[in-house]
Amino acid sequence: MNPCVTTEFLDGITVITLNRPEVRNAVDAETARALHAAFIAFDDDPASRVAVFHGAHGHFCAGWDLQAGARLHAAGVEGSALAHLEWAPGAERPLGPMGPSRLLLSKPVIAAVSGAAVAGGMELALWCDLRVMEADAYFGVYCRRFGVPLIDGGTVRLPRLIGMGHAMDLILTGRKVEADESLRLGLCNRVAPTGGAREAAIMLARQLAGFPQATMNADRLSAHRQCGLPLADALQQEWAGGRACLDDALAGAARFASGEGRHGKF
Numbered sequence: 001m002n003p004c005v006t007t008e009f010l011d012g013i014t015v016i017t018l019n020r021p022e023v024r025n026a027v028d029a030e031t032a033r034a035l036h037a038a039f040i041a042f043d044d045d046p047a048s049r050v051a052v053f054h055g056a057h058g059h060f061c062a063g064w065d066l067q068a069g070a071r072l073h074a075a076g077v078e079g080s081a082l083a084h085l086e087w088a089p090g091a092e093r094p095l096g097p098m099g100p101s102r103l104l105l106s107k108p109v110i111a112a113v114s115g116a117a118v119a120g121g122m123e124l125a126l127w128c129d130l131r132v133m134e135a136d137a138y139f140g141v142y143c144r145r146f147g148v149p150l151i152d153g154g155t156v157r158l159p160r161l162i163g164m165g166h167a168m169d170l171i172l173t174g175r176k177v178e179a180d181e182s183l184r185l186g187l188c189n190r191v192a193p194t195g196g197a198r199e200a201a202i203m204l205a206r207q208l209a210g211f212p213q214a215t216m217n218a219d220r221l222s223a224h225r226q227c228g229l230p231l232a233d234a235l236q237q238e239w240a241g242g243r244a245c246l247d248d249a250l251a252g253a254a255r256f257a258s259g260e261g262r263h264g265k266f
Contacts (some may be wrong), residue, residue: 005034007041012209013202014048018055024062024116025055027098027124031065035099043105049213050205051105053128054112054198055121063119063143064098101127101152104224107217108208112201113188119143123152126161129220132201133179133188144174160227162186212252215245 008015016038018025027035042051055061087094087102096102098120111117111128118140125131125139141150150171159167162185170177182188192200208216218241226234 004031005038007038009048010202011206012047012049013205014042014045014051015198015202016042016051016053018061019057020065021057021059023065023067024059025057025121026062026065026067027120028065028068032097032099033095036093036095036103039100039103039105039109040093042109043103043107049107049209051107051109052112052198052201052205053109053124054201055114055117059115060111060113060117060137061121061124062116063121064148066146066148096152098124098152100124103127104221106221107213108205108220110201110205110208112197113137113139114195114197116140119148120152123150123154123157126157127153130190130201130204131182131188132190132192132197132204133182134192134194134197135179136194137179137197139170139177139182139187141171141174144172212245212248215242215248218242218245 004018004020006017006019008017016035018027018031018035020026020031039051042048094102101123108129109127111125111131113125113131113133114137115134117125117133117137119142122139122141141154143150155167155171158170161167166185169175177185177187179188179191183191190200190204222234222238222241225237229237
């Protein structure tokens with residue numbers, strides 16, 4: 001595996017870490033492929049229930065590696081020639097420009113956001129199911145100033161997450177969004193002390209890993225897949241995913257009746 005992407009296993013939790021400190025964890029083509037492979041390996045591993053996506057050395061990800069882009073420009077490469085960015089029709093596990101951004105995994109991923117999560121790095125964080133953000137971390141469509149488009153889901157996921165009005169503000173201006181505003185907008189789910197996002201995300205991952213997995217993952221996929229569906233179709237899809245978990249539901253009802261998990265206790 002590319003040493004710029006490392007994987008650690010912690011009792012059912014997979015921690016995937018970007019490690020390119022010289023460019024604040026910006027992603028080039030090789031790193032994108034390594035990230036894609038790491039998340040597919042997580043999804044295929046039955047022993048791993050939740051992933052934590054982390055950036056080493058104080059930054060989550062500064063986006064696409066503009067230095068690598070500058071080298072391509074100097075070599076006379078045109079944008080239309082970047083064939084590896086294309087989305088092959090019918091691809092089952094398509095590779096995104098930043099790596100995993102075109103995947104819909106079967107299990108949750110939590111972003112542990114420190115420092116900069118900007119441009120494509122922000123898009124990677126948006127790809128995750130949940131975001132734990134350090135108090136001095138920040139988001140921003142910083143690629144706005146360089147003419148680099150959002151092609152890793154930013155224009156799709158951001159409006160779905162925080163609404164069109166707020167999303168347009170961030171997409172058009174490219175302004176910095178700090179942790180307190182991110183929490184208020186719903187851009188992040190938790191704020192941790194500086195230096196604490198990784199451990200807070202692992203703690204949250206352990207909570208998710210402790211739930212009945214089939215039911216949680218069926219509900220998660222239904223929520224992801226309902227976007228754009230007519231109500232009746234979305235409800236039918238929800239039922240189709242949930243009906244396979246009804247044995248678990250009855251077992252859970254028996255645990256409740258015996259006194260387990262009452263009054264909101266986990």
